[in-house]
Amino acid sequence: AKRRPKEDMSQYKFWGTQPVPRTDEVVTDEGPIEPNKPISEIRAEPYPIHKDFEWVTVDLEDEAENRDVYELLSNNYVEDDEATLRFDYSAEFIKWALMPPGWRRDWHLGVRVKTSRKLVGFIGGIPARVSVRGKEISMVEINFLCVHKKLRSKRLAPMLIKEVTRRINLTGIFQAAYTAGVYLPKPVATCRYYHRSLNPKKLVDTGFSYIPRNMTMARMIRLYKVPEEPKTPGMRLMTAADVPQVTKLLRKYQSKFELYHMLNEEEVAHWLTPIDKVVYSYVVEDEKKRITDVVSFYSLPSAVIGKSAHSHINAAYLFHYAPSDLGAGDKRLQQIIYDALILAKAASFDVFNCIEFMDNAKFIEPLKFGRGNGDLHFYLYNYRCADVARENVALFMV
Ligand code: NHW
Known part of the structure; x- marks a missing residue:
């Protein structure tokens, strides 16, 4: 048929x-x-x-x-x-x-x-x-x-x-x-998944990635190598005491988008306070003890179904973030996401994933994310609303 x-x-x-x-x-x-x-x-x-x-x-x-x-x-x-x-x-x-x-x-x-x-x-x-x-x-x-x-x-x-x-x-x-990989009546937005290799050897061994024709494993390893420590001065793990400042930063940054979850302090404390193997959040603190940036990711492993030497791929997914508005523009965003890659690698993640929404198009290429083959559709139930362009979507569903 x-x-x-x-x-x-x-x-x-x-x-x-x-x-x-x-x-x-x-x-x-x-x-x-x-x-x-x-x-x-x-x-x-x-x-x-x-x-x-x-x-x-x-x-x-x-x-x-x-x-x-x-x-x-x-x-x-x-x-x-x-x-x-x-x-x-x-x-x-x-x-x-x-x-x-x-x-x-x-x-x-x-x-x-x-x-x-x-x-x-x-x-x-x-x-x-x-x-x-x-x-x-x-x-x-x-x-x-x-x-x-x-x-x-x-x-x-x-x-x-x-x-x-x-x-x-x-x-x-x-x-x-709600979000889903399947198409249903009718998405308000559709975004592609992107993947940044951190452990190319394991990703190739498990069949998640392939060695491109003009590449070797050694070259891939070199291509995706990241430093051992974050580069932004003042980047550190977020603590409960940072919640009020982080809430303000997120609110300010998120307000330019057309679809997002409005977080109050209690919710920021819940969603961002670090929990080992669940959620990882980092802030940049300047000399005056002001929090200027925040970036977070969560841990969602995938089990390898077929026969493989590895049982799981440890994937980090980009979660809430807000770059400082100190005038550095796209470079600043690239820098804090690069630090997130470094911190994820240091925490033994094999791959760092994100979807093509928010300002992510500004770092996807320079930071060597590759286009995945899955789409994520965003849906609203009992609410009619014109399509939202992907760069205006900032709604996270874990
Ligand atoms: S998306 C992840 C969904 N889960 C999975 O993919 C897990 C693996 N699959 C399964 O467990 C994140 C089954 O295949 C499921 C379908 C359960 C998916 N969303 O029972 P039937 C979410 O959790 C429609 C919505 O025979 P099944 C978001 C399908 O189009 N609908 O199928 C969830 C068909 O309807 P149609 C989905 O394979 C949002 C009908 O289900 C769907 O045994 C939920 C077939 O049912 C999906 N992901 O079970 C909506 N996948 O009209 C919330 C299939 O085409 C809405 N279908 O005949 C809001 C509710 C609250 C409102 C409050 C105001």
Whole structure:
């Protein structure tokens, strides 16, 4: 059978029923697609589910339940197209990602098999105030949607999405943001992944990279070599005491973008205070003890699925940053990202990833990032909004 174009709306049996823009829609006006409903009009009971399964609220503070989510994801979450790698978020990372200030337990929704109690489905939501073209909107960010491989294509994903939407609507929230590698109706922005080799030998050994025709391994190693220590004077690990200054810096820098998560001090403390093997954040402090720049990255290893001498690729992903506005322009940004590469290499990461959004185009080439083959699409639920150019997107979803 001939594959239908991805933009053909008729093929989206579930998404065609949801308040999202149609694939063929030219968006001109902005705002909610459906009006908010009074709580009394929102379904009070959970949606029915097949008799062999049951809905559960996952308690991530319980070590065994945290482990159940970790196991589900590490065996069944996102793989690359060739099925050579699979994301392997750590249990601690999952807690960090799903328990920011204001988190709610009933937005950590699972499906268990009634008899065995095995966790076979999950979806997570967290609260976030998101700025969309200057309008501040209370939303949730949805992440970690996963259905066990043995239960695929049984329409469990739409059930998880509907049930979590119901739980969120009951708290008076009607908008959401999410990202996915798959194309759905209809992205507000699409950005390409970029990868910067730090350990080319391991990346080639695991099949993540190839030696280009006019290259040798020795030349690749030389090409990607970075110094052992950061170059910017005053660059150091961020501490809790830096939170107020870092919040100000991030707010100021982020405000020029059209799509971003508005962080308050409590959230900056949560998302940026360093946690070993989860999140790494650094600041530049000048002689007057002022924080002038901040840069961070998080740790998301990928498990190597096929046979290999290596079990994992340790990947760092660029996270929140703000270069100083001391007049050095693009050079300053390049410098702090270069330091991030150096610090990631020193922490034993094999590759440093980022997507082509924010001001990233200004350092991608000079710092030798290579274009990946995956896209990341950004979506808003129940909010119509004209396309946002990738350089105006600054929304991080881990
Ligand atoms: S993206 C990562 C998603 N997870 C994975 O890729 C893990 C590996 N795959 C799986 O576990 C980050 C399954 O393949 C999943 C689909 C569960 C993906 N988003 O059950 P069926 C996120 O977590 C649609 C949304 O038979 P399945 C963001 C698909 O188009 N929809 O498929 C999550 C089809 O609908 P259609 C997706 O393979 C955002 C239907 O699911 C999707 O067994 C969620 C098929 O269902 C995806 N990534 O399970 C939305 N992938 O209309 C939140 C497939 O085409 C919305 N589908 O017939 C907001 C909610 C809150 C609102 C509050 C106001």
